[in-house]
Amino acid sequence: xxxxxxxxxxxxxxxxxxxxxxxxxxxxxIPPSFGEYxxxxxxxxxxxxxxxxxxxxxxxxxxxxTEVVDQKRLGKHVVVACEACHGPLxxxxxxxxxxxxxxxxxxxxxxxxxxxxxxxxxTFPQVVTADHSGGVACDMCHQPHKPGIEASPPKLAxxxx
Amino acid sequence: MEITRRHLLVLLPAxxxxxxxxxxxxxxxxxxxxxxxxxxxxxxxIPKCIGCGSCVRACAQENDVPDGxxxxxxxxxxxxxxxxxxxxxxxxxxxxQGFPPNEESGGKNFFVPKLCNHCADSPCTQVCPVGxxxxxxxxxxxxxxxxxxxxxxxxxxxxxGCRFINPNSNTAEKCSLCYHRISKGLTTACCExxxxxxxxxxxxxxxxxxxxxxxxxxxxxxxxxxMATGSKVFYNGMDGSVR
Numbered sequence: 001x002x003x004x005x006x007x008x009x010x011x012x013x014x015x016x017x018x019x020x021x022x023x024x025x026x027x028x029x030i031p032p033s034f035g036e037y038x039x040x041x042x043x044x045x046x047x048x049x050x051x052x053x054x055x056x057x058x059x060x061x062x063x064x065x066t067e068v069v070d071q072k073r074l075g076k077h078v079v080v081a082c083e084a085c086h087g088p089l090x091x092x093x094x095x096x097x098x099x100x101x102x103x104x105x106x107x108x109x110x111x112x113x114x115x116x117x118x119x120x121x122x123t124f125p126q127v128v129t130a131d132h133s134g135g136v137a138c139d140m141c142h143q144p145h146k147p148g149i150e151a152s153p154p155k156l157a158x159x160x161x
Numbered sequence: 162m163e164i165t166r167r168h169l170l171v172l173l174p175a176x177x178x179x180x181x182x183x184x185x186x187x188x189x190x191x192x193x194x195x196x197x198x199x200x201x202x203x204x205x206x207i208p209k210c211i212g213c214g215s216c217v218r219a220c221a222q223e224n225d226v227p228d229g230x231x232x233x234x235x236x237x238x239x240x241x242x243x244x245x246x247x248x249x250x251x252x253x254x255x256x257x258q259g260f261p262p263n264e265e266s267g268g269k270n271f272f273v274p275k276l277c278n279h280c281a282d283s284p285c286t287q288v289c290p291v292g293x294x295x296x297x298x299x300x301x302x303x304x305x306x307x308x309x310x311x312x313x314x315x316x317x318x319x320x321x322g323c324r325f326i327n328p329n330s331n332t333a334e335k336c337s338l339c340y341h342r343i344s345k346g347l348t349t350a351c352c353e354x355x356x357x358x359x360x361x362x363x364x365x366x367x368x369x370x371x372x373x374x375x376x377x378x379x380x381x382x383x384x385x386x387x388m389a390t391g392s393k394v395f396y397n398g399m400d401g402s403v404r
Binding site for chain 2: 034040041047048049050051052053054057079080084087088111112117118120121124
């Protein structure tokens with residue numbers, strides 16, 4: 001009797017071993033956090049969140065550079081975050097002594113926003129730089145932190161470059 | 162040693178103090194970020210966009226985006242009079258260095274910043290064969306680059322063209338809504354540097370977020386609503402020609 005179904009028993013054994021092997025291998029290769037939130041590796045969220053930041057955020061800048069905050073408050077650039085012009089400075093915020101931000105070229109930085117373009121909103125202040133200043137650097141007349149022109153532009157009046 | 166009443170009286174307060182210390186466990190690290198308390202999106206105010214490219218540059222620097230690839234970019238639309246179905250769209254280097262003066266005269270010109278729409282029912286995550294891309298419980302579409310095979314299904318599936326294959330890692334890449342920033346309580350790099358406030362990060366689960374008032378009082382659209390993607394990037398003042 002048993003001999004008649006011996007081939008079936010053998011087959012069942014092979015299938016059972018195969019199934020056990022499959023389950024073991026599957027458990028070994030699937031990361032433990034897979035399926036924690038859905039069909040993906042749950043740990044990936046924390047890994048992506050752990051990436052270091054490059055832009056410190058204006059609140060961090062303002063905690064030290066209070067004199068600039070006071071100046072900006074008087075002009076229209078109060079809404080512009082520091083790093084919009086100065087670039088990413090999280091490293092400077094961490095170590096202000098050894099990492100210092102580069103000096104900006106107002107000829108480039110100001111034009112990015114204020115160079116005239118018909119696609120810009122009509123209410124946004126724009127100039128054709130060549131006509132407006134004829135090559136004179138913007139910060140000869142405008143203080144970037146407080147761009148409105150005062151009665152006598154300080155730098156011109158003092159005769160400095 | 163026999164424990165007398167005197168011993169017990171001395172030991173009990175000491176044990177209570179020790180037990181309190183044990184129960185306190187490890188000190189909690191900062192205010193903890195809870196995945197279930199947020200539902201992220203973004204508001205883009207088209208009439209405020211000046212096409213300066215600050216967002217594109219900031220995104221590239223914050224996220225090490227290779228040159229010639231963009232997680233966010235700006236398009237300039239030119240719509241000639243009534244030709245609303247055939248807008249001329251250009252995006253030189255993603256608008257990273259701004260835009261040259263318009264050559265066309267007349268018609269209508271405006272900028273449209275684009276980025277991943279962080280769809281609630283995103284087509285890109287549905288096609289991933291290995292579970293390398295997903296919508297987090299707080300509504301951000303992310304890529305697990307250690308799991309991604311680089312099969313490009315998701316690149317094809319995104320109706321907004323927001324994905325690309327990073328040539329260095331050969332894995333899919335896209336806007337992460339600066340997940341490493343927003344989970345620390347910061348705003349995204351693009352929103353941080355936008356000089357006119359044309360881009361604003363929005364937490365739709367936060368009842369105090371100004372987004373709710375804005376959505377209630379403005380004419381707001383999403384891109385390709387007919388695709389039913391559940392897009393969470395809201396465009397204010399968007400022209401009908403925008404694709």
